[in-house]
Amino acid sequence: MRSSISRNALLLSAFAIICTASVALVSELAQPKIAQQEQNALLKTLNQLIPVDQYDNDIVASCFTVADPHLLGSTQPQQVFIAKKDNHPVALMLETTTMSGYAGQINLLVGIYENGQTAGVRVIHHSETPGLGDKVQTNKSDWIYAFNDKSYQETQKSRWDVKKNGGDFDAFTGATITPRAVIFAVKDALIYFKNNKNELFKHEANCGESL
Known part of the structure; x- marks a missing residue:
């Protein structure tokens, strides 16, 4: 046994x-x-x-990380990707975070041309309410495309809000917290870019070392 x-x-x-x-x-x-x-x-x-015909470098390999808790919303490293054409800067893609969404954290990727104009914005992670806050996704609505070709000027900062508060951007029906969180995060990303433009475009790739 x-x-x-x-x-x-x-x-x-x-x-x-x-x-x-x-x-x-x-x-x-x-x-x-x-x-x-x-x-x-x-x-x-x-x-x-940034469409592929606008750059000729290995954009993924250009990655490096930065951190700015105030303007980029997190103490954690945020990735930056540089697009170049004939070795000249065209644009960068900057990760940023806001904790002000209705359900908390929203992670964004903000494309910014060398002249400071936005190439576009994409939400890469969120936990917002389906049918309301998830309209930040391109497969749910066209709302995020409103950031295309925008720029930030301190004298016009009031425009970076929803329309009912005097800004340029639509809110969602029944949901204002989510769009405002995204709007403010994109605005702060543009301010960060403006403050650090020269250093960003000269930065060495280091994602393989930092992550």
Whole structure:
């Protein structure tokens, strides 16, 4: 009896070890594919902001990180990607974060041309209410396209708000918190760009070292 129990325990232990090893192996083999899929998704988003015919450098490899809790909304490093044509700066894509969404954190990617004009904005992560706050997504509404070709001037900062507060941007029916959070985050990203433009376009790539 004891021999049978011991034998079964050994078989179960061996089975558990084999299963654990198999899961670890599959996970290890899947990592390169997952990384490639993530890079492809990132490049697709970057190219929505800066079309591929506007630059000729390896835009993903240009990545570096910056941090500014006040203007970029987080103490965590935010990624920046530089687009160049014939080795001249064309635009950059800047990650920024706002914690002021209705459901908290919203992560954005803001495209800014060398002249300070916005190329566009995309929301890359949020937890906003379906049917209301999720209208920041391009597959839910066209609202985010309102940021295309915008620029920030201190003398016109009141325009960076929803229309009912005297700004240029529509709110969502039944939801004002989410659009205002995004508007203010984009405005602050443009201020950050204006304050740091020269350093940003000269920055060395370092994402492989920092992340």
